[in-house]
Amino acid sequence: MGGPRFEPVRTVRAYERVVEQVEEAIESGALSPGERLPSERDLMVQFSVSRSTVREALRVLQARGLVRSRPGDPHGAEVLPFTPAALHKSMTTLARVAELSLAELVQFRMVLDSSASLLAARLRTDGQLAEMGAAVARMRAATDHDAFVAEDVSFHDVVARASGNKLIQICTDVVRSIVLGLISEKLAAAHDRQALMRQTIKHHEEVLAAVRAGDGPLAARLTRKAMYDYYADYVPDGERPALRALLE
Amino acid sequence: MGGPRFEPVRTVRAYERVVEQVEEAIESGALSPGERLPSERDLMVQFSVSRSTVREALRVLQARGLVRSRPGDPHGAEVLPFTPAALHKSMTTLARVAELSLAELVQFRMVLDSSASLLAARLRTDGQLAEMGAAVARMRAATDHDAFVAEDVSFHDVVARASGNKLIQICTDVVRSIVLGLISEKLAAAHDRQALMRQTIKHHEEVLAAVRAGDGPLAARLTRKAMYDYYADYVPDGERPALRALLE
């Protein structure tokens, strides 16, 4: 005690410094979506590093979904508007590497979508209500299974939007596409598909009615129930109790 | 019609092919955490690409949190066990670029943590119950504010773990750290900190009692209430109704 406390020196790679600076410029708004970065050859002068270093930095920024570069483009890399693509990628990786079960994913959807319904029941605008009704109508009119699923998705999307919470909206979207990617083939091959579709439409109409009536808790409960009925068949028996724990 | 239908050729960069192959090997389990990739010079032979290309691919894999490389390490890049670091990074970026408000983040926490409490009330083991009790005890004994927050976090962490859902556990962790990062300085400067800490301990005791009693809905409601009381002061007036919509 008493002497100066030395901290371990963290060696920072050159490309990381480049990433940091560009990232900061984008996140702070100094660079807006649609704007262009200088060319790689310009950047190597500005940062006084080699082109390899610049390129490695750009690869990282690209992997994070912040920029995109096309060969031959004379304007340099383009700053992208935000998309949940990076979030989607890392969550998909998570699902595989952390060995997330279908039950866990469905359970997560039950939590998120029911919360979205709860909030939507209080906060939805009349226009969003009309959009939900239109989506259900298109579900009823859908002839093939793909179109039906697409309209199903669009219904849930409107509800998530109506919740007023962008994070809920994005996460429902990401998790939903992961779940659908896992079992889309099983869904398409489901026996008695007509009955399933009829039941799904009925569930959606009930949720819509609850949202229209402003009954959030009911809308949330119906959403959980609908999701359980829709996915339970694909979840192993032993993991279904965990899903039912959300139904009470 | 009638002629062969040609599809647009998607040009795939060489480094992307390398990323795909390594990623597949890791996610399929052919490469386990702790194992090493061949050296960059070996990889450039195996993939028959240049070292620059190999390095760009490794940068992407590193950005995704799948591997790590240290200069001078004679064993090559290391395959990492899964960490939510990449998810954390992309969600932090999301929070800044998509301009997520504190209210949205807190609302999301209310949704996730209350669901964790709900599930924990049914699925917790006795050991986890004891851990929760110990965390609350350490909160009561904490002398400085940092330690108090740390124990608070560990309580919520046990609850999330007890929910049995890894996705809930990871997301609560990620969102919590983002929220705390946003307002940690405000929390530390809060006036009447003693009263706040006492109230927080009381809230946690109530949640713990509900979890112990197996009353999921009560535990969930108490969790939402506790979180609202803790964070509402830092949320702008106009956005508080959206939070209260979850309290009913």
Place this chain on the structure above:
DNA sequence: GCAGCCTACTGGTCCGACCAGTGCACTAGC
């Protein structure tokens, strides 16, 4: 048998080069 050095190899960075693709300015034709 052990402590300490040595070396072979690693990743990080730089340089220079070539290629295919792109957009723009310029030009030839109307």
Place this chain on the structure above:
DNA sequence: GCTAGTGCACTGGTCGGACCAGTAGGCTGC
């Protein structure tokens, strides 16, 4: 005068080679 076509300057993608600092494990000398 205006448009359609062409060439060019520059882009990003990839390659090869080079040098450096750092590491680990084998080797040497004690």
